[in-house]
Amino acid sequence: MDLNLSDEQKLLRESAERFVAESYDAAHRRKMANDPLGFSPDVWKQFAELGWLALPLPEDFGGLGGGAVDVGILMEAFGRGLVSEPYVATVVLGAALIERCGTTEQKQASLPKVADGSLKLxxxxxxxxxxxxxxxxxxxxxxxxxxxxxxxxxxxxxxxxxxxxxxxxxxxxxxxxxxxxxxxxxxxxxxxxxxxxxxxxxxxxxxxxxxxxxxxxxxxxLLGDGDNALPAIEWAVDRAMAALGAEAVGIMQTLLDTTLEYTKIRKQFGRPLSANQVIRHRLADMAMQVDESRSMALRASLKADSTPIERARAASGAKAKIGRCARFVGEQSIQLHGGMGVTEELEVGAYFKRLVAFDTLFGGSAHHYARHAELGRTTAPA
Missing domain, CATH: 2.40.110.10 (Butyryl-CoA Dehydrogenase, subunit A, domain 2)
Known part of the structure; x- marks a missing residue:
């Protein structure tokens, strides 16, 4: 299997990372934290202009026909900037359920509006x-x-x-x-x-x-003809967990980069912290956890359109593994920053808070380890 990104996906990643780096600084995040809406409507309009809101929607209804991997690329960039816009709620969950369950008339009434940014779900x-x-x-x-x-x-x-x-x-x-x-x-x-x-x-x-x-x-x-919507809900939530896993990878990568840079400039006893072998081992462990999480998030995205059991196992496996890795990376980052890691002076604490929220959203690691095991017993040969 070729896991390399296509040229279009590389351009998507580069443009998303550039936009996030230019638009989401510490001042913007502090402003959004005190805003009653929690995000910027102007930035949301820019998402629509860039085609990000239309990315996974079907072409027949104003979308670009992208897949879960494309959404994962975008979400990893969002994680680097702690983006707070309602992308998962509107596009990954809401629009996906309308696409999955809605009639043609319902899709035509909603999906083009999602794509142009005029409808939030x-x-x-x-x-x-x-x-x-x-x-x-x-x-x-x-x-x-x-x-x-x-x-x-x-x-x-x-x-x-x-x-x-x-x-x-x-x-x-x-x-x-x-x-x-x-x-x-x-x-x-x-x-x-x-x-x-x-x-x-x-x-x-x-x-x-x-x-x-x-x-x-x-x-x-009522969406569709009233048939049991539970399989569609499970499908949408599994895709959302894959997207949030990719966002967590972006957060973890930022914490790793920030901590690595800090240990190079922070001196103790006349030497930078990074010269200490124990510190190097910790940084290597953090890097390993980030790479493992990236692999699990990609696997969940690749399995997003597989059979229900295969998709669910990949999503739960990613949620459980990334949740454990995220906590490790966040805790190590705070510890290696010393006392400043838990103050408002540095953003390390804000990134760690988002990782803690990720670990509990749609169920924690323990819940998804149990779900993964139960699904495995379902598919095990007699």
Whole structure:
């Protein structure tokens, strides 16, 4: 298998890294941390102009037809700058589910707007009692004469406060009771009965919890024909974990580069820290963890369109491995920077916070080690 990037992918990587280096400095990140929106609408427009919002969308609906590897290249560059724009929520999760489950009319109504930056999306699926189990949904959607009535609550909705439309998962009910099927519903963020409580995420960006108090939606709010949406949700979340893994690799690479540079200029007893053999061993261990994580993130992207079990094992394996590697690299970076590593004076702490958030998003390492093992038992020969 040829794992080398194509010429187009190399250009994508170079342009993304250059844009992030020029646009995301420490002052910009501090400004976004205090901004109630959590990101810059002007930068979001630039994403659209550069074609990044259209990158993985189908060409028939204004996209560029890119794949998960292309998204991973972009996300690794985003990690270097701690980008807080709602790219994962809108493009990797929201637009992907519309593409997967929506009718032709629904795709035509939404995907071109995502590509040009005029429509931001969010996925509301996680619930308190689910404990990262994607199949556990208590929010209900009951049929009415006009369409649907939704009731329930969702937590940890990435960038839901800034979304124009929120895709909500709910257990479908009819006049006989629960049908056992999960449906996805596209809901305007201004619909009556929707209560949004947003908060700052660890490491930058924002998320929210939402309450659905008898929210009434028209019949065409249901994505597709109402078939069980759980496989599509699992598919989208696995792709999101691959993208976030690539972002974590970009963060880890930045921490490694920053720490390496610091140990070259920081002197102790008249010698730079990097002259100490123990320090060199630690830096070598950090570099090894970064390379392993990059390989796992690439594997998850390459398997994004494989069979469900193969895709899920690759995604969970990457999430678990990168989570452990990220914590090691972050802790070593803070320790080698000394006391300054946990102060606002350096950005090492901010990068480490984003890695901690990554480790818990969509389930921690322990959860995904268990999921990977369970999927392995499913495919094991008798």
């Amino acid at each position: 969010a996925l509301a699926h996680s619930e308190r009692a689910a404990r990262f189990d994607l199949a556990k949904v208590a929010t209900s959607a009951t049929t009415t004469a006009q369409g649907w009535r939704l009731s329930g609550s969702k937590i940890a909705v990435l960038d839901g406060h800034a979304a124009d439309e929120i895709i909500v998962s709910a257990l479908m009910h009819d006049h006989r009771g629960p049908s056992g099927r999960i449906g996805l519903f596209v809901m305007p963020a201004t619909v009556p009965g929707l209560v949004i409580s947003d908060y700052a995420r660890l490491g930058g960006g924002r998320a929210c919890n939402i309450e659905l108090c008898d929210v009434h939606l028209p019949a065409d709010a």
